[in-house]
Amino acid sequence: MPAPRDKSSSHEPLYPCGRPLLDLPPVLDLVILGATGSIGRQALDIVRANPNRLRVAAVACHSRVDILAEELSSLAASRPDAPAPLVTVTDPAARERAAAVLGPDVRLLGAGPAALEEAVTAPDSVQVVVNGLVGAAGLAPTLAAARRGVRIALANKESLVVGGELVAREVAAGGSEVLPVDSEHAAIAQCLSGRDPGEIARLVLTASGGPFRETPAAELATVSLEQVLNHPTWKMGPKITVDSATLMNKGLEIIEAHHLFGLSYERIDAVVHPGSIVHSLVEFVDGALLAQLGTPDMRVPLQYAIAGERHWPLAGRRLDLLETGTLRFERPDTERFPCLRLAREAGEAGGAAPIVLNAANEVAVAALLEGRIRYADIPRIIAETLTDEEPGRVHDLAAALAVDARARRSATTHVARAAAAG
Ligand SMILES: NC(=O)c1ccc[n+]([C@@H]2O[C@H](COP(=O)([O-])OP(=O)(O)OC[C@H]3O[C@@H](n4cnc5c(N)ncnc54)[C@H](OP(=O)(O)O)[C@@H]3O)[C@@H](O)[C@H]2O)c1
Structure with a gap:
């Protein structure tokens, strides 16, 4: 018999553990929020590599329209026949420039935060919303995607930290699904694939430890910004890179895991694992541990979420276990972090x-x-x-x-x- 639902969890898990995913058509129309960022550009890479499976219906960014122009022209070159996506530029001054920078074919939506929701609601056809926005600005468009009943490939963990219960409510009402993009949560999702929630004992999130894993407490007072931004394993946007150096990122991910998988906090652990090879683990009620391993490459979990938990081919460096050798795990130091x-x-x-x-x-x-x-x-x-x-x-x-x-x-x-x- 499945174990009763965790008492400290106030809602059903967001992640559809053991439940069927949405039945979507073979060619998916995507909205990419945060298209100029680290996650957004990797999502566009995945689209370009999968011309027979993925199309872009809309993209959104804040102000970096020059990067957006490069990305859209490379997308157009990869499929000359496809219509140009709708474009949201939320910063009003950047939006003024956008028409000139992006060219006459581009269909611009409004400016301001509401335009992020418009990017989700305006296209005629959308099956997947990739939320690669940074910060709490990502919450409202996540809710809009939930109401639209689509697959949400969610990188924006702040959506769940700020509004986990609101997202759960809208996902249930709108018939949408949330598939995590964070490598840790995507690892857990893979370990849970097809499982009954009652089989889960606890989740173990791994953390690289950041650039200051071995830095004595006294020296942390004087570290430079350059040192903070020097992440040992992942190349990411500036905010998450700082969060990784303070270990706030792991803290946000614990909250994210609570909302996704519906477990109480005492059943969600974090361990430091230098090298970022084991992306996270699930311990089951019989003591069995499942982990997902791989090189640190965000396109793997991102594509897995977009594809609806399918492993599509992906060109990239493969993990060589013999080269990796030993896997190390350490207790996180909450005094220093x-x-x-x-x-x-x-x-x-x-x-x-x-x-x-x-x-x-x-x-x-x-x-x-x-x-x-x-x-x-x-x-x-x-x-x-x-x-x-x-x-x-x-x-x-x-x-x-x-x-x-x-x-x-x-x-x-x-x-x-x-x-x-x-
Ligand atoms: N990067 C990774 O490898 C990684 C891994 C796991 C999870 N995540 C999560 O994914 C999310 C995105 O991270 P990232 O590293 O890709 O960030 P990033 O490189 O800084 O990109 C952020 C994107 O969001 C846009 N944006 C920022 N503030 C906005 C606002 N107020 N309104 C509209 N658009 C806004 C930016 O537009 P402009 O460029 O125009 O400013 C940019 O397109 C974060 O929640 C992060 O924790 C990232």
């Missing part, structure tokens, strides 16, 4: 806490990237912002956005204080 503890505590508290955690982290990371604060200020700013907000439940998107806005104002004050203190 307090963001991991802060995230777990915020996830366990639920309600407004993960929204505040995420907003404070986004503000602090942006300040670090602008050179205004130091690496070691990040956990302090997040902890201070968390104490400013009253805990409480969040019932809808408007309430979540209100908490997010308040927390950003509060975090901005703490950033200013940290910057002034030097």
Whole structure:
């Protein structure tokens, strides 16, 4: 008999463990949100490599229209007969330039955050929305995709950190499905394929440990931005690279795993695994452990999600086990990396806490990237912002956005204080 559902989980798991996936046509129309970013450009690579399976109905970015122009022209060259995708550029000034930069054939949608939802709703045909946006800005379009009843290949973990329960509600109502793109969650999804949820004992997320895995606590106060951005295994966008250096990324992923797989926090562990070969593991109730291994290449989990959990051919470096040799695992150090503890505590508290955690982290990371604060200020700013907000439940998107806005104002004050203190 399946085990009863986890009591600390307030909703059904988002991930369709053991349930059939959507029955989609053989050629899929995609919306790619964040098309100029690390995930978005890799999604476009996958489209170009699969001309008989994938088409692009719409793309969205914030302001980097020059990169978008390059990507769209390379897409057009790979299929001269395909219609140009609809385009959202959310930054108003960049959108003004977009028509000139992208050429007369491009069909531009509106500007501003609402245009991200428009990118999801405007195309006549959409089967898959790839959400490669960074930050809480990804939540509203995830909800729009959920309402449209499509497959959501979700890289934007902040959607679930900020609005996990809202997404679960809309996914259930809209008949959509969420397939994770994060390599850890995609690994877990593969280990769970076809399983009954009652067979799962716990999940083990692996973390590379980031660039400061072996750095003594005293030296963390003075690390440079260049060192922070020097990730040992993955090449990613700047925000997730900083999150990996603070281990906030693993904390956000623990919250993401809670919403995806519907397990309580005490059944979701994180271990440091330098080298990023084992992407994550599932322990079953009989003690058996399943893991998924591979070279660190985000196109693997991204394509797997887009394809609806199918392994399509992919050109890339293969894992050579003999070259890899030993696999090492270490306990994460929450003294040196307090963001991991802060995230777990915020996830366990639920309600407004993960929204505040995420907003404070986004503000602090942006300040670090602008050179205004130091690496070691990040956990302090997040902890201070968390104490400013009253805990409480969040019932809808408007309430979540209100908490997010308040927390950003509060975090901005703490950033200013940290910057002034030097
Ligand atoms: N990169 C990876 O390997 C990786 C791995 C696992 C998970 N993820 C997750 O995937 C998500 C994307 O990460 P990334 O590394 O691809 O980020 P990224 O390289 O910084 O790209 C972010 C994309 O989002 C767009 N964007 C940012 N803010 C926006 C806003 N307010 N409105 C509209 N568009 C906005 C950017 O547009 P502009 O370029 O025009 O600014 C860009 O297209 C994150 O949630 C991350 O945690 C990434």
